[in-house]
Amino acid sequence: MTSQERSWSIDAASAQAVTKEALDAAPVGLLVVDASGMVLNVNRRFLALANRADNAKSPVHLSDFDHALEVPTAPGEHDMGAAGRLVWTKLASDGWVGTIADRRSSTRSTPPGTDSLTGLGDRDSLPDHYDGLQEGEEFYALYLDLDRFKRVNDTLGHDTGDALLRSAAKRMRSALRSVDFAARFGGDEFAALIAGPLDEQEVVAIADRIIDKLSRPFLINGTQVLVGASVGLARSDGQGFEEVLRRADVALYESKRRGRGRATWYAPEMMTALEDRRKLEHGLRRALVLEEFVVYFQPQYSLGSKATTGFEALVRWQRPEGMMQPSEFISVAEETGLMVKIGNFVLDRACSEASQWPEPFTVAVNVSPLQFMDEGFVASVKDCLSRSGLPPARLELELTETLLLNDVSIVEGRMRALGEIGVRLSLDDFGSGYASLSYLRKFPFDKIKIDQSFVREPLADDSARKIAAVVASLGAELGINVIAEGVETEEQLERLRSQGVGAVQGYLLSEPIPANEVAGFMTEWNEKARLKEPS
Amino acid sequence: MTTTTSERLLRVAYFSLNAIKLPRDQAYREVDLILETSQTNNARCGVTGALLFNNGAFAQILEGPGDAVEETFDRVQIDDRHHDVTVLQTDWVEGRMFPNWTMGFAGNDEAAAIHYAGIADRSSFDIESLSASDLATLLGEIAKRNEMKARAA
Numbered sequence: 001m002t003s004q005e006r007s008w009s010i011d012a013a014s015a016q017a018v019t020k021e022a023l024d025a026a027p028v029g030l031l032v033v034d035a036s037g038m039v040l041n042v043n044r045r046f047l048a049l050a051n052r053a054d055n056a057k058s059p060v061h062l063s064d065f066d067h068a069l070e071v072p073t074a075p076g077e078h079d080m081g082a083a084g085r086l087v088w089t090k091l092a093s094d095g096w097v098g099t100i101a102d103r104r105s106s107t108r109s110t111p112p113g114t115d116s117l118t119g120l121g122d123r124d125s126l127p128d129h130y131d132g133l134q135e136g137e138e139f140y141a142l143y144l145d146l147d148r149f150k151r152v153n154d155t156l157g158h159d160t161g162d163a164l165l166r167s168a169a170k171r172m173r174s175a176l177r178s179v180d181f182a183a184r185f186g187g188d189e190f191a192a193l194i195a196g197p198l199d200e201q202e203v204v205a206i207a208d209r210i211i212d213k214l215s216r217p218f219l220i221n222g223t224q225v226l227v228g229a230s231v232g233l234a235r236s237d238g239q240g241f242e243e244v245l246r247r248a249d250v251a252l253y254e255s256k257r258r259g260r261g262r263a264t265w266y267a268p269e270m271m272t273a274l275e276d277r278r279k280l281e282h283g284l285r286r287a288l289v290l291e292e293f294v295v296y297f298q299p300q301y302s303l304g305s306k307a308t309t310g311f312e313a314l315v316r317w318q319r320p321e322g323m324m325q326p327s328e329f330i331s332v333a334e335e336t337g338l339m340v341k342i343g344n345f346v347l348d349r350a351c352s353e354a355s356q357w358p359e360p361f362t363v364a365v366n367v368s369p370l371q372f373m374d375e376g377f378v379a380s381v382k383d384c385l386s387r388s389g390l391p392p393a394r395l396e397l398e399l400t401e402t403l404l405l406n407d408v409s410i411v412e413g414r415m416r417a418l419g420e421i422g423v424r425l426s427l428d429d430f431g432s433g434y435a436s437l438s439y440l441r442k443f444p445f446d447k448i449k450i451d452q453s454f455v456r457e458p459l460a461d462d463s464a465r466k467i468a469a470v471v472a473s474l475g476a477e478l479g480i481n482v483i484a485e486g487v488e489t490e491e492q493l494e495r496l497r498s499q500g501v502g503a504v505q506g507y508l509l510s511e512p513i514p515a516n517e518v519a520g521f522m523t524e525w526n527e528k529a530r531l532k533e534p535s
Numbered sequence: 536m537t538t539t540t541s542e543r544l545l546r547v548a549y550f551s552l553n554a555i556k557l558p559r560d561q562a563y564r565e566v567d568l569i570l571e572t573s574q575t576n577n578a579r580c581g582v583t584g585a586l587l588f589n590n591g592a593f594a595q596i597l598e599g600p601g602d603a604v605e606e607t608f609d610r611v612q613i614d615d616r617h618h619d620v621t622v623l624q625t626d627w628v629e630g631r632m633f634p635n636w637t638m639g640f641a642g643n644d645e646a647a648a649i650h651y652a653g654i655a656d657r658s659s660f661d662i663e664s665l666s667a668s669d670l671a672t673l674l675g676e677i678a679k680r681n682e683m684k685a686r687a688a
Contacts, residue, residue, distance in 0.1 A: 167609050174613040209615075217622045219608040222545045222601055224622045 029084075029100035032091075037062035037071040040095060049084060049100050072096055117162060118169030120190070121183035129181045129193055130241040138196030139236045140203050143248035144172070146214065147228035147260045149188035155407075156225065163220045164227065171213040176206065191245065196236070200265070207231045207263035215261065230255040231263035250274055280332045287317055288341055294318050295349040296512035299521065300364065300483060300505045303497050308522065310362030310396070312505060313350035314512045315342065334370055343371035344380050351388040351395060353515045361522070364396040366428065369403040373410065378417045385421070392422035398449065400428050404439050412443060419444055426483075431467060440478060448475050452486025452506075455496065469499040476500060544631060545601040547608060548624040551593045551617040569616065582607045583633045593617055598631045 020043075023030055029046030033039055039059050050065050062069040069078070072088040080086050084100045091097055113125035121129065130139075146168060153161035165188065172190055173182055179195040194203055214229040232252025234244050251266040253274065258264065287293060297311035317324040333339040347365050354363035371377060385392055397418065404411060415425060426447035427439065431454055440448070454468040468484065475482035484496050487506030496504055513521060577583065582599035595611075597604050612620065 170609065171613055212618065213613060216612045216618075216620045217549070218612075219547060219605045219622070219625065222605075222625055222627055224625055 029086075029098075031086075031098040032095060033062055033071070033098070034093075034095040035071070039064070046098075046100060050080070115169075115184040118166055118184050120169050120173065121181060123183065123185045126181070126183050126191060126193065126245070127241060129183075138198075139244075140194040140196060140198070141234045141236075141241075141244045141248040142192040142194055142203075142207060142210075143232040143234075143245065143252040144190040144192070144210065144229055145252065145256075146188040147230055147256075149227055152225055152227060156220075156223070160220050160223075160225065164218055164225055167218050167220070168214055168227070168229075171216075172210050175209040175213050180206070191248070200235075203233060203235075204263055207233055211261060211263060228261045230260045232266065233263055234266040247271070277332050277335075280329060281336050281338070283319070284317075284329060284333055284336070284338050284342070287319070288338070288345070291345075292318050293342060293345055294514070295346055295353065296514055297353070297363070297518050298505060298512040299510045300362075300503055301509050302503045304502055308509075309360070309503070310364060310394075311354075311518065312364040312398070312512075313346055313353075313366070315346045315366075316512075330368075334368060337370065339368045340371045340374045343368050344384075347381065348384045348387070349515075351384040351390045353518070354394060355388040355390040357518065357522070359391075360394065362394045362396055362424070363390075364398050364426065366398045367403075369400060369406060372399060372403050372414065373406055378414055378421075381418060381423060382421060385423075393424065396424040396426055396447065398426050398428040399445075401430070401432070401436075401439065404436075404443065408442070415444055426481075430471060437474075440474070440480065445480055447481040447483060450482060450484045450501065452484075455484045455492055455506075456486040456488055457492075465495065465499075468496065468501070472496075472500040472502075475502070543601065543627045544598055544629070545604040546596065546598045546624070546626050546628045546632070547604055547622065548596045549594075549620055549622045551595075551620040553593060554616050554618050565616065569614075576610070577603075577607055580606065583631055585633050596633065598628070598633060601627075 023041065023043040024045070026043060026045065029049040030041070030043045031039065031046045032041040038061055042059065047059075059065055062071060069086075072078070075088050075090050078086040078088065078098075080100065086098050086100050089097050089099070113122055113128060114120070115122040146164075149161070149164070152164055165184070168188075169182070169184060169190070172192070176182055176192055176194070181193045181195075183191050185191055194206060211229045211231060214227065218225040218227070230252055232248040232250065232255055234247035234251055236244050239247070247266040250270050251264045254270050255262050255264040294316050296314045296316050298314060299308045300310045300312060301307070302309045315326050317326075317329060330339070333342055343366075347367075350363045350365045354361065357363075367377075381395075381397070384390075385395065399415075418425060424446040425444065426449055427443075427445045428449045429451040430448045432451035439445075448471060450468050450471050454464045454471070472482050474480075481502050482500075483503035483505060484501045485505045487493055487496065487504040487508045489508060492506075493504060493508060510521065577597075577599075580599065580603035582597055582603050584595060584597040584599075586596075587594040597607055599607075611617075
């Protein structure tokens, strides 16, 4: 028997019954009318959505519906108010089919207060749950977000991200007790109300269990996906629900700052610190507008040519209250994304200053990972060069090891693009972070900058000094220039010289100086030749 | 015919450390319980595989339709009886390595105990030293032996 024969073997009546059943099972409201508006078919969901009880007299014509329905003249939408939007499609047989996407089904038929993706509660459901608690009943708020979730979404796509969130919700739920309430606030943010009374260790145990389960591998579309979780905890303490939740959020922020993958209790000083950071952020935004940032320059001295060959541009924040060092504001600038703007400002100032210097003085500019990964980075380098007229070979960009942890193909592509322009690239703070020798092979660096921790006592112990020597010879082998930063004493200088380091920078030569002192430094310095040469 | 994700088979191999610190016989009973539940669960959704267990660690291979394997894997992750899960391999494969063997337990297999004395005597598997394919071979051999025993019985 062929499949065609088989399909004909069902009698017409039962075929119709199957069709009706299928239509009724469809997750959309469906109505079929002929050109005059006579109803040819209508499913149960359409009747329910159009406010007609299932057992009411079956509508015969469009006008039988509660809503003012008319035979459409063209395909399009018709607003049916609370029922949703009726979409008309023309049939080849001159009739029309109307569909209504059930609003409730578009949110996966989830009851109100439920997060449609995960089935946990949603943001709005949490206060309701709180209201259900007995007056004065002790509870704990847990605020959580997934570590590295954004990377999953960016690299594996939103479908994978959504699947991960669904699994994560299940795991979180499984780590909680039945009396606890879990909700998703959107994105990768989750919260829970943990019912008391419990002692603090018991609450931490619950949080740790959640973190443990979310840190275990996920398997999505045949791929292993690894994330983690950070948690903030706060106790009720007689505070209102919203305040407790806010405190847990503040504690979560602290967990993330301390390196993620951990639970942290709220402490009042966190709120103060957060307030300080907010003020700092506000100050930074204002500083950008008011141009309160100034660029200082620290000389770099070549031990080979026995001369200052260039300067590193260093940003300072000249506030009305006084000068602020980058170490005090960089982390906030990074966190808030303001670093991109600040970095571009420094780059622009540095190029324009350096273009006034005689050949062949170079300028080295620090580039934060955030700034480098910004899509417009290469273009803004080009802009700065063309605006200032600085020859590209005299601009050196100092990149950090942490940058190299980003998407390798993007980083490498950008480095090549910059290389093609003729800009020099140096690897800053080498050895201070994730130093890997493979970076030197994989990425086209012109220079390595040995981190001051390998140069300057008391940081540099004997083995650190040996590492500096190895890096120097490594650079020589690879044909990459090596410069040491943080040189403060003649002794350090002599050691680095004997180790074969090609250039130095540090307070021994000069502290960073304002732009208007650079020209004076150049002449004065070369006359004085302050650095003693071994006789 | 196009091959969709659900038609291909997903094979996952992983290790995890045993969180049940029980006397040996009680631990065995606990694992029997795990096996029993997973056998019923997994047979229903078309997941087969192999489990190797000793007092310190689990090593497991799951095979089946992607969705089902992922669901099973997720269920396993929620289990408090183990931790430190390390995925060794995830692969889309054409056929099953363990088609007739829903789940098996190597811990009370005498021959296996003798054969893998080096592993069994230690408190945990040396995760670093066993690759995914080593594990597959190892579990495969146990499966074969179990089948032969079953046929003989």
